[in-house]
Amino acid sequence: MTREITLSKAVNEGIAEEMRRDPAVFLMGEDVAEAGTPFKVLSGLVEEFGTERVIDTPISEPGFVGMAVGAAMTGSRPIVDLMFGDFIFLVMDQLCNQAAKTHYMSGGKLTVPMVLRTNLGATRRSAAQHSQSLHALVAHIPGLKVALPSSAYEAKGLLKTAIRDDNPVVIFEDKLMYQDKAQVPEEEYLIPFGEANVVRPGRDITLVATSSMVQVCTKAADALAKEGIEAEVIDPRTIVPLDEATILDSVRKTSRVIVVDEGHQSFGVTAEIAARIAEKAFYYLDAPVARMGAMDVPVPFSPALEDLTVPTPEGVAARARQLCRGEVADAA
Amino acid sequence: MGQAKANTEDYLRMYTQMVRIRAFEDNANQLYLSAKMPGLTHMYSGQEAVAVGICEALEDDDRITSTHRGHGHCVAKGAEFKQMFCELLGKAEGYCRGKGGSMHIADQDHGNLGANAIVGGSMGIATGAALTAKLQGTGRVAVCFFGDGATAQGLWYEVMNMAALWKLPVIYACENNGYSEYTKTEEIAAGSITARAEAFGIESFEVDGQDVLAVNDLTQKLVARCRKGEGPFFMNLKTYRYHGHHVGDINRDYYRAKDEEAEWKTLRDPIVNFGKWLEEQRIVTADELVGINDTVRKEAEEAVAYAEKAAYPDASEVDMHVYAGVPHALSA
Ligand SMILES: Cc1ncc(C[n+]2csc(CCOP(=O)(O)OP(=O)(O)O)c2C)c(N)n1
Ligand SMILES: [Mg+2]
Numbered sequence: 001m002t003r004e005i006t007l008s009k010a011v012n013e014g015i016a017e018e019m020r021r022d023p024a025v026f027l028m029g030e031d032v033a034e035a036g037t038p039f040k041v042l043s044g045l046v047e048e049f050g051t052e053r054v055i056d057t058p059i060s061e062p063g064f065v066g067m068a069v070g071a072a073m074t075g076s077r078p079i080v081d082l083m084f085g086d087f088i089f090l091v092m093d094q095l096c097n098q099a100a101k102t103h104y105m106s107g108g109k110l111t112v113p114m115v116l117r118t119n120l121g122a123t124r125r126s127a128a129q130h131s132q133s134l135h136a137l138v139a140h141i142p143g144l145k146v147a148l149p150s151s152a153y154e155a156k157g158l159l160k161t162a163i164r165d166d167n168p169v170v171i172f173e174d175k176l177m178y179q180d181k182a183q184v185p186e187e188e189y190l191i192p193f194g195e196a197n198v199v200r201p202g203r204d205i206t207l208v209a210t211s212s213m214v215q216v217c218t219k220a221a222d223a224l225a226k227e228g229i230e231a232e233v234i235d236p237r238t239i240v241p242l243d244e245a246t247i248l249d250s251v252r253k254t255s256r257v258i259v260v261d262e263g264h265q266s267f268g269v270t271a272e273i274a275a276r277i278a279e280k281a282f283y284y285l286d287a288p289v290a291r292m293g294a295m296d297v298p299v300p301f302s303p304a305l306e307d308l309t310v311p312t313p314e315g316v317a318a319r320a321r322q323l324c325r326g327e328v329a330d331a332a
Numbered sequence: 333m334g335q336a337k338a339n340t341e342d343y344l345r346m347y348t349q350m351v352r353i354r355a356f357e358d359n360a361n362q363l364y365l366s367a368k369m370p371g372l373t374h375m376y377s378g379q380e381a382v383a384v385g386i387c388e389a390l391e392d393d394d395r396i397t398s399t400h401r402g403h404g405h406c407v408a409k410g411a412e413f414k415q416m417f418c419e420l421l422g423k424a425e426g427y428c429r430g431k432g433g434s435m436h437i438a439d440q441d442h443g444n445l446g447a448n449a450i451v452g453g454s455m456g457i458a459t460g461a462a463l464t465a466k467l468q469g470t471g472r473v474a475v476c477f478f479g480d481g482a483t484a485q486g487l488w489y490e491v492m493n494m495a496a497l498w499k500l501p502v503i504y505a506c507e508n509n510g511y512s513e514y515t516k517t518e519e520i521a522a523g524s525i526t527a528r529a530e531a532f533g534i535e536s537f538e539v540d541g542q543d544v545l546a547v548n549d550l551t552q553k554l555v556a557r558c559r560k561g562e563g564p565f566f567m568n569l570k571t572y573r574y575h576g577h578h579v580g581d582i583n584r585d586y587y588r589a590k591d592e593e594a595e596w597k598t599l600r601d602p603i604v605n606f607g608k609w610l611e612e613q614r615i616v617t618a619d620e621l622v623g624i625n626d627t628v629r630k631e632a633e634e635a636v637a638y639a640e641k642a643a644y645p646d647a648s649e650v651d652m653h654v655y656a657g658v659p660h661a662l663s664a
Contacts, residue, residue, distance in 0.1 A: 034514065035514035035586075058481070059484045059485060063486065087450070125422075126372070126449075127371070127431075128432075298654070301431055301432055302430030302645055305644075305649060308647055
C-alpha cells in the first residue's frame with residue numbers, strides 16, 4: 001500500500017521510524033524542537049521523543065557538528081540539521097578534517113555514524129548565501145557519503161539508509177521540494193546507496209539528473225517525446241557512492257548524454273560524471289558528453305537574473321535536440 | 333530618557349530617522365503581504381533607537397556592518413529610500429543592482445559594508461575594517477551590529493581577542509531582542525553575554541536600546557575614545573523586534589506571548605516615547621510630530637511606487653561583478 005505524502009512528511013517519518021527503532025539515534029540543530037525547523041520538516045518529533053533526543057542548539061554550527069562527530073565516535077547516532085546548505089562552509093573542518101578521516105586515520109578502529117541533513121537549490125529569491133548547491137564540495141572528500149533525494153519516496157528511503165550507515169553521510173534535500181508529493185509505501189522500506197534509479201526509459205539520449213534536476217529532466221523528456229526523441233532519465237540517488245554501471249549501460253545504449261546538476265558547473269558533479277563517461281564509454285558515443293549546471297556566478301537575488309542561472313526543462317530539451325540532430329554548438 | 337546633550341536639530345533628525353525606519357519597514361511588510369516582493373525579509377521595527385542612536389554618533393566614513401535584519405542600519409547610516417526599495421524588489425537601480433536584495437543591502441557611500449545572511453558573518457569584517465583604520469591611521473571607527481543569537485558564533489570570540497590585543501577601534505553592538513528565530517535567547521545563551529566580552533578585558537556596557545538618547549550619548553563617548561585608540565568596546569542593547577522573525581512568521585504564539593508583544597509596543601516604543609519627551613521638553617509640538625510622520629510616510633510611498641515601476645537589471649548583468657576588473661566573467 002502507498003499513499004501520497006510530501007517530501008517534508010517523508011523525512012519526518014523516516015527520522016521518527018529510526019528513532020523508534022534505535023535509541024542511539026538523536027536529532028540536533030537550530031530550532032528543530034518546538035519550531036520543527038523553519039521549513040517545519042521536523043514538527044511533532046519533540047512531542048514524541050522529548051528534548052533529550054530532539055535538541056535545540058545555539059547558532060554554533062561548528063560546535064554542534066563537532067559534537068555530533070564525537071557523539072558518533074562514542075556510540076550515538078546523531079542526525080544533525082543544518083538549516084541551509086550554505087552554512088556547510090562553517091562546518092567544513094568538523095566534517096572534512098574530522099568526520100571524514102577518523103575511520104581511515106584510526107586504521108578502521110573508530111567509526112562516525114552520523115547524518116548531516118541539509119539542503120540545496122536556488123530560485124527561492126534568497127540570494128547568494130541561502131541558495132547554493134554545495135554537494136560537490138563534500139563529495140570531493142573521501143570518507144563522506146553524499147545522497148541527493150529527488151522525491152518524497154527517495155528522501156525517506158535514502159535517509160533511513162543513511163541513519164543505519166556506519167559512515168558520515170551528508171544528505172542534501174531540495175528546499176523547493178519540501179511540499180512536493182509522491183507515492184510512498186505505508187510499510188517500511190530502505191533505498192540502498194549506490195543504486196541509480198532509471199526514472200524513465202528511453203533509447204535516444206540519456207539525461208543523468210540529480211535532486212530537483214530529475215524533475216527538470218523529466219519535463220524535458222516529456223517535451224522531447226512529443227517530437228519523437230526518447231530520453232532516458234537516470235537519477236544516481238547518491239553521488240558517493242556512484243552507480244557508474246547504470247549510467248554507463250544507459251549511455252552505451254543511447255550514445256548521447258547530458259549530465260544535469262544544480263551545483264556550479266565548473267569543477268563539480270557534472271564534470272565528474274561526464275569525465276567517467278568519456279573515460280569508460282567513449283567509443284559508444286555519437287556526440288560529445290554534454291553537461292548543464294548552475295551558472296558560474298554567485299546566485300543573484302533579482303528574479304530577472306536568478307532564473308537565468310539554473311538549468312530549465314526548455315534548456316535541457318534544446319540541448320538534447322542539438323545532440324540528437326548532430327548540431328553540437330560547443331564541441332571543438 | 334537618557335541625557336539631553338544634543339541640540340534641537342540633532343533631536344529632530346534622530347526622531348525623523350526613527351520614523352523613516354518604521355515607515356520603510358511598514359511598506360516593506362506591505363510589499364511582502366501583497367506578494368510584490370521576492371523572497372522574505374526581516375523587519376527592524378521596534379529596534380529603531382539602536383540603529384539611530386548609534387549611527388547618529390558616526391560620520392559617513394565610519395564603517396558599519398549589518399545583519400539579516402538590516403534595513404534599519406542602512407537607513408540610519410544615510411541611505412535613500414528609492415535605492416533601498418529598488419534593491420528589495422530586485423531592480424537595477426537598487427544599491428546592489430538587485431544582486432543582493434534585503435539580506436545583502438550595502439551602501440558604500442555612507443560606510444555601510446553590508447547586511448549579512450550568515451549570522452555572525454560580519455564580525456570578522458567589522459574588526460578588519462577597524463584594523464585598516466588602525467594600520468592606516470585614518471581615525472575611523474567600525475561598528476559591528478549583530479543579534480543576541482549571533483553571540484553563539486565562535487568567530488566573535490576569536491575577533492574580540494584580537495581586537496582587544498591590538499586595541500582596535502571597533503564597537504561590538506549586540507542588539508539583544510530576546511529571541512533568535514523562534515527560540516528565547518535565555519534558552520541558548522549560558523551565563524552573561526556582557527561578561528563574555530569583559531573576559532577579554534573589553535570595556536562593556538548595558539544600555540536600554542529603546543532609549544535613543546541613552547544609546548546616542550554612550551556611543552558618542554565610545555566613538556571619541558575609539559578615535560583616541562582606547563577601543564574596542566562592547567554594548568549590550570536591550571531591545572525588541574515587533575514582527576516575527578521574518579515577514580512570513582505570523583502565527584508565533586507558540587514561542588512568544590501576545591501580551592509580551594503588546595507590552596513592549598504600548599509602553600516601550602522608542603519613537604512614541606522619544607516623541608513624548610520632545611513635547612515635554614517643548615522642543616516640538618504634537619502637530620509638528622504629526623507633520624514629520626506625514627512627510628516621511630509620503631516619501632516612503634513615493635519611493636515604493638518608483639521602485640515598482642523601475643526596470644529589472646538586463647540579463648547581461650548576470651555575469652558582471654563576479655571578479656573585480658573582469659567586465660563579464662563568462663564571456664570569452
Ligand atoms: C550561520 C547561520 N546560522 C543560522 C542562520 C539562520 N538564522 C538566520 S537569523 C537567525 C537568528 C538570529 O538571531 P539574532 O542573532 O538574535 O538576530 P535577530 O534575528 O534576533 O535580529 C538564524 C538562526 C544563519 N542565517 N546563519
Ligand atoms: Mg535576537
